[in-house]
Amino acid sequence: MARRSKVVADFDAAVADIPDGATIAIGGFAQPGVPFNLVAALGRQGAKRLTCIANTTGGAHKPRMPDIGMLVENGQVAKVVCSFTAGTRASDVLPFTPYYERGEVDAEIVPQGTLAERLRAAGAGIPAFYTPTAVGTELAEGRETRVINGREYLLEYALPVDVALLRAHQADEAGNLRFRRSQRNFNPLMAMAAKLVLVEVEQPILPAGAIDPDDVHTPGILVHRLVQVPPPPDGIWPMKREAR
Amino acid sequence: MARRSKVVADFDAAVADIPDGATIAIGGFAQPGVPFNLVAALGRQGAKRLTCIANTTGGAHKPRMPDIGMLVENGQVAKVVCSFTAGTRASDVLPFTPYYERGEVDAEIVPQGTLAERLRAAGAGIPAFYTPTAVGTELAEGRETRVINGREYLLEYALPVDVALLRAHQADEAGNLRFRRSQRNFNPLMAMAAKLVLVEVEQPILPAGAIDPDDVHTPGILVHRLVQVPPPPDGIWPMKREAR
Amino acid sequence: MPWSRQQMAERLAREFQDGWIVNLGVGMPTLIADVPLGEREVIFHSENGVIGYGPVTPPGQEDLHLVNAGGQNVTLLPGAAIVHHADSFALIRGGRMDVTVMGAYEAAANGDFANWKVKGAKGGGIGGAMDLAASAKRVFLMMEHRTRDGSPRLLQRCTLPITARGVVTLVATDLGLFAPTGEGFAVRDLAPGATLDEARAATACPVSD
Amino acid sequence: MPWSRQQMAERLAREFQDGWIVNLGVGMPTLIADVPLGEREVIFHSENGVIGYGPVTPPGQEDLHLVNAGGQNVTLLPGAAIVHHADSFALIRGGRMDVTVMGAYEAAANGDFANWKVKGAKGGGIGGAMDLAASAKRVFLMMEHRTRDGSPRLLQRCTLPITARGVVTLVATDLGLFAPTGEGFAVRDLAPGATLDEARAATACPVSD
Numbered sequence: 001m002a003r004r005s006k007v008v009a010d011f012d013a014a015v016a017d018i019p020d021g022a023t024i025a026i027g028g029f030a031q032p033g034v035p036f037n038l039v040a041a042l043g044r045q046g047a048k049r050l051t052c053i054a055n056t057t058g059g060a061h062k063p064r065m066p067d068i069g070m071l072v073e074n075g076q077v078a079k080v081v082c083s084f085t086a087g088t089r090a091s092d093v094l095p096f097t098p099y100y101e102r103g104e105v106d107a108e109i110v111p112q113g114t115l116a117e118r119l120r121a122a123g124a125g126i127p128a129f130y131t132p133t134a135v136g137t138e139l140a141e142g143r144e145t146r147v148i149n150g151r152e153y154l155l156e157y158a159l160p161v162d163v164a165l166l167r168a169h170q171a172d173e174a175g176n177l178r179f180r181r182s183q184r185n186f187n188p189l190m191a192m193a194a195k196l197v198l199v200e201v202e203q204p205i206l207p208a209g210a211i212d213p214d215d216v217h218t219p220g221i222l223v224h225r226l227v228q229v230p231p232p233p234d235g236i237w238p239m240k241r242e243a244r
Numbered sequence: 245m246a247r248r249s250k251v252v253a254d255f256d257a258a259v260a261d262i263p264d265g266a267t268i269a270i271g272g273f274a275q276p277g278v279p280f281n282l283v284a285a286l287g288r289q290g291a292k293r294l295t296c297i298a299n300t301t302g303g304a305h306k307p308r309m310p311d312i313g314m315l316v317e318n319g320q321v322a323k324v325v326c327s328f329t330a331g332t333r334a335s336d337v338l339p340f341t342p343y344y345e346r347g348e349v350d351a352e353i354v355p356q357g358t359l360a361e362r363l364r365a366a367g368a369g370i371p372a373f374y375t376p377t378a379v380g381t382e383l384a385e386g387r388e389t390r391v392i393n394g395r396e397y398l399l400e401y402a403l404p405v406d407v408a409l410l411r412a413h414q415a416d417e418a419g420n421l422r423f424r425r426s427q428r429n430f431n432p433l434m435a436m437a438a439k440l441v442l443v444e445v446e447q448p449i450l451p452a453g454a455i456d457p458d459d460v461h462t463p464g465i466l467v468h469r470l471v472q473v474p475p476p477p478d479g480i481w482p483m484k485r486e487a488r
Numbered sequence: 489m490p491w492s493r494q495q496m497a498e499r500l501a502r503e504f505q506d507g508w509i510v511n512l513g514v515g516m517p518t519l520i521a522d523v524p525l526g527e528r529e530v531i532f533h534s535e536n537g538v539i540g541y542g543p544v545t546p547p548g549q550e551d552l553h554l555v556n557a558g559g560q561n562v563t564l565l566p567g568a569a570i571v572h573h574a575d576s577f578a579l580i581r582g583g584r585m586d587v588t589v590m591g592a593y594e595a596a597a598n599g600d601f602a603n604w605k606v607k608g609a610k611g612g613g614i615g616g617a618m619d620l621a622a623s624a625k626r627v628f629l630m631m632e633h634r635t636r637d638g639s640p641r642l643l644q645r646c647t648l649p650i651t652a653r654g655v656v657t658l659v660a661t662d663l664g665l666f667a668p669t670g671e672g673f674a675v676r677d678l679a680p681g682a683t684l685d686e687a688r689a690a691t692a693c694p695v696s697d
Numbered sequence: 698m699p700w701s702r703q704q705m706a707e708r709l710a711r712e713f714q715d716g717w718i719v720n721l722g723v724g725m726p727t728l729i730a731d732v733p734l735g736e737r738e739v740i741f742h743s744e745n746g747v748i749g750y751g752p753v754t755p756p757g758q759e760d761l762h763l764v765n766a767g768g769q770n771v772t773l774l775p776g777a778a779i780v781h782h783a784d785s786f787a788l789i790r791g792g793r794m795d796v797t798v799m800g801a802y803e804a805a806a807n808g809d810f811a812n813w814k815v816k817g818a819k820g821g822g823i824g825g826a827m828d829l830a831a832s833a834k835r836v837f838l839m840m841e842h843r844t845r846d847g848s849p850r851l852l853q854r855c856t857l858p859i860t861a862r863g864v865v866t867l868v869a870t871d872l873g874l875f876a877p878t879g880e881g882f883a884v885r886d887l888a889p890g891a892t893l894d895e896a897r898a899a900t901a902c903p904v905s906d
Contacts, residue, residue: 004507004529029745029764029782030745030764030768031761031764031768032745032761032762032763032764055824061768083822083823083824083825084821084822084823084824085819085820085821085822086814086815086818086819086820086821086822087822088723088724088822088824097820100819100820101819107820109820109821109823110823111823111824111825111826111827111828112744112782112786112823112824112825112828113744113782113785113786113789113790113825113827113828114827114828115782116781116782116783116785116786117368117370117783117786119783120578120783121373122582123578123582124361124574124577124578124581124582125375125376125578125580125581125582125583125623126361126373126374126375126581127374127376127392127393127395127397128373128374128390128392128397129365129370129372129373129374130370130371130372130373131369131370131790132369132371132790132831132832133790133827133828133831133832134827134831135831135861135862136859136861136862137827137858137859137860137861137862138814138858138859139823139827146372148371148372148401149371151371153371153372157392169762172567173567174540174566174567175567176567176569178458179458179779180458180762181457181458181747181760181762181763181773181779182743182745182746182747182762182763182764182779183762184458184746184779184780184781184782185745185746185781185782186781186782187781188781188783189781189782189783192578192582207566208566208567209565209566209567209568213425213540213564213568213569213570214422214423214424214425214428214461214570215459216569216570216571217458217781219539219569219571219575219579220539220540220567220569221509221531221533221539221569221579221584222579222584237761238761238762239761240759240761240770241768248716248738273536273555273573274536274555274559275552275555275559276536276552276553276554276555299615305559327613327614327615327616328612328613328614328615329611329612329613330605330606330609330610330611330612330613331613332514332515332613332615341611344610344611345610351611353611353612353614354614355614355615355616355617355618355619356535356573356577356614356615356616356619357535357573357576357577357580357581357616357618357619358618358619359573360572360573360574360576360577361574361577363574364574364787366791367787367791368783368786368787368790368791369787369789369790369791369792369832370790375581376581376622376623377581377618377619377622377623378618378622379622379652379653380650380652380653381618381649381650381651381652381653382605382649382650383614383618413553416776417776418749418775418776419776420776420778423570424553425538425551425553425554425564425570426534426536426537426538426553426554426555426570427553428537428570428571428572428573429536429537429572429573430572430573431572432572432574433572433573433574436787436791451775452775452776453774453775453776453777457749457773457777457778457779458779460778460779460780461572463748463778463780463784463788464748464749464776464778465718465740465742465748465778465788465793466788466793481552482552482553483552484550484552484561485559
């Protein structure tokens, strides 16, 4: 199974065939695990009317890093699906905010655990599940709930993805991935949920077999294309956030 | 968080407080990952009216290893929940079979993937989910189904567990576990599903911090008691199956 | 000359396309992991979370921590990965299996099949069969064309409790390779010396050329 | 002398029992990870899958791969483990959090609270708050007792969209520690110099001793 390598030449090649209207999932929580280089490449590629799924739309912190907000500013986004559609402080104005307030971009706000579980469900062939999260809140208004063993639960549906943009620490040519520390976050779930999985990799890509099978975080059969992140300034790497 | 060790003296101490009527999940698929020593200890301990969850009731192969069938023969089991309640060959007669046929033990047969997902759901606070598995079969008769995006799905409920008996390859004193090769199987899911998690460990138990946090398969906060498996003949280890 | 089990395995393996993820069930299908595929490269998945395994381990070299779905000790190929049961069946239900190959008691013209419960039994053995049958892109069966007492196993409708509805793609038997058509089975290939008439006589529903 | 944020953190940390799994939210609650607990041992969980983290990393020693829920670079303690987001929220919904500590805009006598959407905003920031609020064994809030313009934040009923119904266990404010009773709030502790009357004046529902 090791004969074919999944390594592609560069970020632009990796994202070249993403079509208009695609649903894109973007890994990461804060900076760790965000595929900065693939997001930047998607900006250059220019696909339109995208639905973008990530924890946040980004841009609440400095330095500014490639994020959904950048794709919004670039006119590429029809809708976002995020657990934050505003900043964590009332005073935050995200790059996304004015577009959303003017109605130029749609948004679905989803509790973070529900977002993770809906992505997993899409990858796991589970079309819907019940969760206690958001019961009794504005998010549950008009939606189906069900009492099971005396507790009320909300019905949630799988969230399938066309293309996942991920960032991993290590990969082998068969596509097996390892994430470092909190870089893992949504990345393995988006790999499960997506039809096409593109990964930027921090370390030199290893020959198949170099990662012990017990140590694989995301199995290679879920991964389609790998690009090694070059050192800065050619590659984009996490940076220390400025205090605020 | 490393001050307290979860290591207990021996298998008998680990299982001492399992009450009559408990729901017990037993890890393993074929031999890898089966907690032979904890099952044997539960036999000695003698708790009655148990509900036992595992992939099979065991006993289809030689040499015979500690399994649910042994607990059934010992008069300890009220019900089993398994993906096999008969052997894989029509000619197989499992130790469990005559008790089941006489109605002395009840059984719920569950497709293997549904069994895994129901255990995960119990651990994940998901009370119920939909699956395509078993739709249109005898198992779905009289049960609730639902059409989602044009396909029919069966409603399945979480399968919570009182006590999980697991076998791991490595553990640290904080309870973090690593499994080797196909030993992993149901073990991490049963750890999620159970209120009390008992683990027999093949290698000497490591100090907390000796397993890299990226390499943990089951986080220690799910694990309560660890016992190191002694070398044979005191400890029970996987053996090569006889051909048949 | 009817096909041997080895020949049935080889015939089904000819259908595999380069790059497929292939799940092999317990029993006869395990033979397929050893069939040479030439230039084609497939990845074998086992329901217990083993992705990328190879042939059965030579005697004396077994790794007792590593088994396939049939409990045989197998080898791992470079690029293999291990996942737990929930993730393994996530791959299955998630539609990642290009094909699953299983044994069966009965296969029917409407694509139903039965492989988990024998007549009169209390209890059965489902294992991963229902998950695989419901969600793999293709379901290949490997089975004897007739029971030991000569009754057909390829039927208009299954008489045993089914494993899944309308999912069978191909059936390899000792007599040949067959595809359910709704009304009966279409012959895709015949074992050397087997005839269409012989296949028709051994089948309880129409067999077309 | 009202409590400082540090004192609110210390007061809530006094409630922690030995062996608890403690989830800390964004903002003020992150202060709690640095409070000395003496003989008590708790494990800090962060929604992004970090189990067993310690204090914020000293400047210059940050590991940019490792953040807590607030995006701060933190350290790991011996016995730490990393899981992905679905497993992290499995732990949360599965009832493994003995307590979650969050910031809030409003808390109500009936145990409701609001911390994800401000008045008139289009959009909000839920993060993991709704999952944690619905499923943690206890919900502790850390908040200013009044808004910047002096309006009470402890109310009979929330005016903002709520995060979860009836889940609040304790509320630490600059004036003291309060527990919702259904009809109002019971004082558990007062900041030095704060009086019951002062707390009553600052609260929009009954405050009992």
